[in-house]
Amino acid sequence: MRQTITNFLRGIASNWISKTGVLLVTTSFVMFSIFQLFTMLGLLTNAYIGLITYLGFPSIFILGLLIIPVGWWKYVHETGRSTRELLAEKFGPNELAPNPFGATLIRTIAILTVLNVTILGAASVRMLHFMESPEFCGTACHSVMGPEWATYQDSPHAHVKCVECHVGEGMGALIDSKINGTWQMISVTFKLYERPIPAPVHQLRPARETCEKCHWPSKFHGTRLKTYTRYQMDQNNTPKYTTLNLKVGSGESGQASGIHWHIASKNEVRYGAIDDRREEILWVEAKQPDGTFKRYDNRRYDPATPVNETRILDCIDCHNRATHIYELPEKAIDRRFSEGLLQRDLPFLKREALAAITRNYPDRNSGLEGIRNHLTGFFRQYSPMIIGERLGAIDSAITVVQNIYRRNIHPDMNVTWGSYPNHIGHETDLGCFRCHNMDMVDTDGDNVVNECTTCHSILSFQQDEPFAYLFPVKPGEREGDMHEYLLDEFLQSFKK
Template sequence: MRVVGRNWITALGGALTTISALLIIAFMGLGLLGLYDTPYIGIMAFLVLPGVFVLGLLLIPVGLYWERKRARRRGASANPTPRDPYPRIDFNRASVRRTAGIVSVLTLVNLLIISLTTYKGVTYMDSVEFCGTVCHSVMEPEYTAYLGSPHSRVKCVECHIGPGAPWFVRSKLSGVGQVFATAFNTYSRPIPTPVENLRPSRDTCEQCHWPEKFTGDRVKIITRFAEDEANTPLKTVLLMHIGGGTAGHGGIHSWHIAPNRQTIYIAADKQRQIIPWIQVREADGRVTEFVAQEASLTPEQLARAERRVMDCIDCHNRPTHIFKLPDQAMDEALAAGRIDRTLPYIKKLGVEALRAAADTSGNAAEEIARRVRAFYEEQYPDLFRSRRETIETAIRELQAIFRRNVFPSMKVTWGTYPDNIGHTRFPGCFRCHDEQHVSKDGRTISQSCDLCHTLLAVEEPNPPILQQLNIR
């Protein structure tokens, strides 16, 4: 201890180790008791302080070595027996046994702290809290969309990383660049999509959803509300030809991601909305290429372009981080009863208010409230007085819709992120199914509606098919 006491490096290492260990234990205790709800305590407890702890442990022997070298230069030795190159350890001496016991206990404590914090650090970096809230301004749009998505109970890492160590290491190395981009405020606004280094969906999505599982046809009902005074509900009924399985049945999944068929394509833009070239490889070895008649790339560019094997994400590109357009969000809110559809023209008014709020330079929430109140006060004064609370409820839901889908700080607004499912709001299916992709033998990729679904009813108030099926 005499050497340690006059060796500031070792003393500093001991102080860092002791203080960081106590803070780690304290933060873990607070977490177990649920006394904090900020992600930054987790960062300190499981990422920053363990690094300080290990640094302190390294400084202790470094300081002792430095002190020993300094003593030798002065003609003295820090070792009580300078003639021996190594210290003598005699367990017959009580002081040696006592020192060995203390060192052994401290070593076990250090190993326990390092092991525990390493495990907790890895699990914390895999948590939804870490992914969604640490870099708040960057991930706010994606995290907000995730919370209201069909996959909100699935951890981020299960889709973005998947099982196995190689992709875990790869993701953490990729995260280093993201940390620097966040620290120096150089990240893209909005976050570009699709994610170019995303793991293939066969390793992630198909842990739960696999092509052989989806077979047959399914009925899908789409409810849309007209922009008339009564907000008339209109229903479209589709018989979706899902396909799938291994029996060679037709259908969406059978054509696109069947195990015995591979579809490869080239995209002319980063968002993969323009697809000039498609290749289909059959199990029997047949290969067919389809080229867009008005291809945006030259043959030389096509030859050099990146080829991508089609998988789930090429159609289901927003399975979790779903951003709605105003009319789509309004239809869902009206169907769920979050907005009272007996309010005259509320569908039309809501869509207009949401679009106008995205363009305002002022407070979006106040703009939505102002427009809705002004409309009913001017056009329906009696209703405005008698149903004021119903109107205010609608305003609050409109403001919530806006907050879930528009993020000015990240330049995310209506339609920023295309959704490739369907073809009503974005090109989606029609990126390929446009009758413009032609093979050498003159075949085209069909745009026929019946290829993927059968129309049983189109925007009807009371479709007879639903009554026949006893679907309300």
């Protein structure tokens, strides 16, 4: 059989075109097999190697298969002889002689055809599997997807594949993604993409198909206790605590309550956004028990203002940075203090780290070097002795601050602090206040509810203790009335 296939390949290699085709087919098959073996053994893991293995070699293989018949056609045309005559010249009588199972040449062609289809099928399956991996999404087009890849790896969804949210299930979703991916390849090739990548992504799969596979509205979350630690810009990097009892509640129709009240089916909420980023809301409508909708209009805008997009509120209207979460500089530094990566006993570290990472640098390398120079220069000037005594801690702090910068700032894609607003909460961006504000009023002039305690009880706000408001009010305490009100509200919230 081996000799038969060898004779067949020699026979069809009638001129330089066919020989080139045979060379491409055999070489690409051998290289694909070698690379696939190394990949299975874990020796090759780079996304670019994957592109070569699953896109490059199969493409060369197909190109070779197409070139071979072109070369044969050209050979027939140049010689002016029939295919039968040329076959008789290229192959011996034994290979052309008929038998019950077909001539040897026909069987060889059939076997090689089946083999080619099998190879291409296996390569296609492996290619699809490879293209569904997060590594492919994040590193194949590194210059474009670098910011998304950096934030993805440090996100709550780091173990969820990109395609589970961005593609979805089913053949239709797969085809749509490949069509969209073709345009993305063209955009990357000719640098037609925007910098930074605009958000929100309008072709993202619906939340009902993605988010609710793991997070379903009927699940009752109750309340969640959350303490936010903020460090002061003083010598001791003093911590201050804000503790909230978040009333997450449920979206279940029968017990819709709390923050997740918004996604209960009986409480359908829809809104009209003026801008593409969904930050400026013109009106909001909430479904009433009788099936009608109550409308609130934003009196800051002319009612005739055109609406850019009308949406039914779902998960991503609030959780718009569920995975690709870009930090703000102060919160990023506070987080590293809380995680123990930055040491509070380095004087004024919070202040100087913040100053170092918020400067404008022309590129990443300049930024990393600038951070090192700033912190080293400060501690050398503050106390020359500290450089010698705490050199290890200072170097560690510099590395941590550089990593904050490296994670969040991407000059090549014009991603800087605040490029992507986060609508969870309202501490740094508009978030909840896009709708819950004094300007959003109904026909009677009543505004959308916007009391602080509607969504969370406040147990401490920038205090020295995490649960400062749970202690009794001290005589003569400053803001004692607020303390007493918040304590009472928290206790009463559990009686509802």
